[in-house]
Amino acid sequence: MDLSGFRDPEIARGLIDAINSAEPGREIKLMEVCGTHTVSIAKNGLRGVMPEWLTLLSGPGCPVCVTANHDIDTAIAIAQRPDVTLTTFGDMMKVPGSYSSLTREKAEGRDVRIVYSPLDALALAAKEPERQVVFVAVGFETTVPLIAAAILRAQEAGLTNFSVFSSHKTVPAALGALVNDPDVKVDAFILPGHVSTIIGLEPYRFLAEEYHVPGVIAGFEPIDILQAIWMLVQQLMEGRAEIEIGYRRGVEPQGNVTAQHMVEQVFQPCDADWRGIGVIPGTGLELREEYAAFDATKRFGTIDVPEPKEIKGCQCGDVLRGIVLPFECKLFARACTPEHPVGPCMVSSEGSCAAYYRYTDYGKPDA
């Protein structure tokens, strides 16, 4: 599929000029809540072509970054069981918990393996029946249906040595929490494309209707993001607040109903602890009682997790709410770099600190 049109400089210029010629007569702050948007905005230098009155903020859009220390500590505690093979997406490996990381645990001899897909973890469980294969499930609505499908496949295959540690989070209510946070100043949201592929636009509607905060669902190419910015600027100038889809090729208004049903079948909402934001009721997902056999937190009885400890000086929590820009953190590019990350926003390639570090000169000691 040829997507080069969504990187077309002519169309980009048209949109950039349209945005720059707007005169809203006030400052506008737009927040994206998707790590892939964070990277695309930084990589394509979009902040540099925005008018002075428009600020692009990054919100809590990186699932790894918003994972609370307690959850990372729990994954580590599970990995420390001698009968467990812990499987995870690569992003989670270097994230520091309170006392260790999965990378360090692996170096110390624990069986921790990176997989590309939960299906790889299933295949591993089938191949090594003497091992308890646990998948660390971190991610937003985009990833949840895959985990649900993998659990249903495990059930279908009669696998008894596969389980999931669910640290999933759901996006819309977190946006509500941000809108209600007096420290956070956001006029509109650039909404995540592939989360919306699954959930559609209805779950965001309350932002427009209750809080009068507009949102546009955006794709990931530069043109997609510029288009979303332009649509949001127009809404704000006209005093409208609606949830619109810019990324029409990848998102249906109703979302992926098959995926929604599968998630509903396997998971139920629970409270979730977000790094930097705190506990947001109903934004987590736990396995339903019928699937308890696949729930790692139940399979191994009580898991002994040490009292979580926060990282000294790290401002990831404020960065994730868009209150502090990455380079405003005292550790940025000094004590905290991608080679030696202190906080998760620098660890994950999709973290806003990593994106700022990699693609801009802001805040670097010699810049």
Place this chain on the structure above:
Amino acid sequence: MCLAIPAKVVTIDEFRMAEVDIMGVSRKVSLDLVPEANPGDYVLVHAGFALQVVDEQTADETLELLKTLPFFMEEEGLVAEEA
């Protein structure tokens, strides 16, 4: 983490697994979430699963629509040098 890339469905087996072509690379992905996908369709692939059938026609329409922005039309001379 929520990155998903378009891939073309080549064949589908009896376990709802499809062989897809991602920019020339062949991969096996699950069609559990898009049972309606057929060979020849483009799907968005995320971590071994197809999430959605991508509408190619809509992609073209979006680009055509963007080209009708008033500013874009007026300043055509300006944009030519960038192309």
